[in-house]
Amino acid sequence: MAKPTLRTKLCDILGIEYPVVLAGMGGVSRHKLVAAVSEAGGLGIVGAATMGPDEMREEIRKIRELTDKPFGVDILLPTMGSIPQTPGTAMGGPAEDEEKEIPRNWRDMLPAPQREFAATLRRKFDLPDVEPEYPTPSGRRERPVFGPGFTRSQIDTILEEKVPVFASGLGNPAPYVEEFHAAGVKVIALVGNVKNARRVAEGGTDVVVAQGAEAGGHTGRVGTMALVPQVVDAVAPTPVLAAGGIGDGRGLAAALCLGAVGVWVGTAFLVSLEAAWDETLKQRILAASEEDTRVTRIYSGKPMRNINNPLIEAWEEGGVRTLPFPFQGAVIQEVTYAAQQAGRKELGMNPAGQISGMFDEQRPAKEILAEIVDQAAEIIQRLPADVPAVTS
Ligand SMILES: Cc1cc2nc3c(=O)[nH]c(=O)nc-3n(C[C@H](O)[C@H](O)[C@H](O)COP(=O)(O)O)c2cc1C
Secondary structure (H helix, E strand, C coil): CCCCCCCCHHHHHHCCCCCEEECCCECCCCHHHHHHHHHCCCEEEEECCCCCHHHHHHHHHHHHHHCCCCEEEEEECCCHHHCCCCCCCCCCCCCHHHHCCCCCCHHHHCCHHHHHHHHHHHHHCCCCCCCCCCCCCCCCCCCCCCCHHHHHHHHHHHHHCCCCEEEEEECCCHHHHHHHHHCCCEEEEEECCHHHHHHHHHCCCCEEEEECCCCCEECCCCCHHHHHHHHHHHHCCCCEEEECCCCCHHHHHHHHHCCCCEEEECHHHHCECCCCCCHHHHHHHHHCCCCCEEEECCCCCCCEEEECCHHHHHHHHHCCCCCCCCHHHHHHHHHHHHHHHCCCHHHCCCECCHHHHHCCCCECHHHHHHHHHHHHHHHHHHHHHHCHHHHC
8 A cells, every 4th residue: 555645734844754743751752762753754752851961862862873864852841930949859850959958858848747648658558668769969869850950951962962853841942942943943842721832832832732631641631622723723823733632543633623733642652662661551551441540649749640540549539738849759759669669560650641541552653653644644535425414
């Protein structure tokens, strides 16, 4: 069968063959998956939120060994209000804060009710009382901390390595758009509502991703079906990608009908063979139905859609107030670290979207992408015949 042609404006903007973008998923979208998607004609995006410059550079170089096609790097841009004053969070590790003395007892400064509840949960699930390895100023365990210095070092690396596409999964890239454009880098920004879509578009973002609540990982409150057309209208003529719940060509065709120029796909590629994700966690996603995910703040303090598990249930039912990002991550680390040490992976974070129920096997990313494109092309071609009221 001849290869289908399914080009949109996005393909010209990004220099790609098909309007399918791999979501920059932290810990998942690494060089093998990114290169596989780009090589197959889509755009692979590295999930680099927690990567410092050295790790990011290494990933970028490995991608270039596997493909000469365009690709992107996704990071999270913290707003000033969300910069942690305390280390040891899901995103933590100071770049410019490195010189500051961090009190050794900083964990004791977290509120008692949450700390005590976390300890209760650790006992409830028979988990060992182990001291998590926290990042320290001297860096016993090297983990980056979200902050302006860290973000700057990530952006400098993207510019130095001449990465073709920059994506922000959080925050407004406006302050950096000029320098990215001067270097020929295209800018993509993820949003979950119309207000933020307007902000990033006014800031000069080239492509806005409207991510609906169905999505895996950190997510908003508005469903994809309602969000995409409203974002399309709000930011026109800036092109929009649809994200959240897109698993096959029906999703891509629907996104195009909603006015999007393509799709940003996470969960469908999370279960690909090339995804750098733990095998047990992948199997849980493959076994999940559409009802097996739940939005919870337990792991990061921000709403995140995960495969549901007994720890999430216990936290949500416990009635203890969830702390804001990044402090909640620091509190729950006592439980998740112990669970990890005990091999109880089912209690850990496993972000995935409602579309999880659609997948029951791991396949090569190339095959997933080809199926999305072929099916969408077929639907669009046969649409007049399938809607007789229009043709008659
Ligand atoms: C495991 C996982 C990790 C994610 N990590 C990130 C991230 O680091 N940065 C980001 O911008 N989005 C992240 N996301 C959200 C995705 O970019 C994307 O918006 C979402 O997966 C789309 O919805 P879908 O999963 O229904 O396809 C993550 C999603 C998942 C499932």
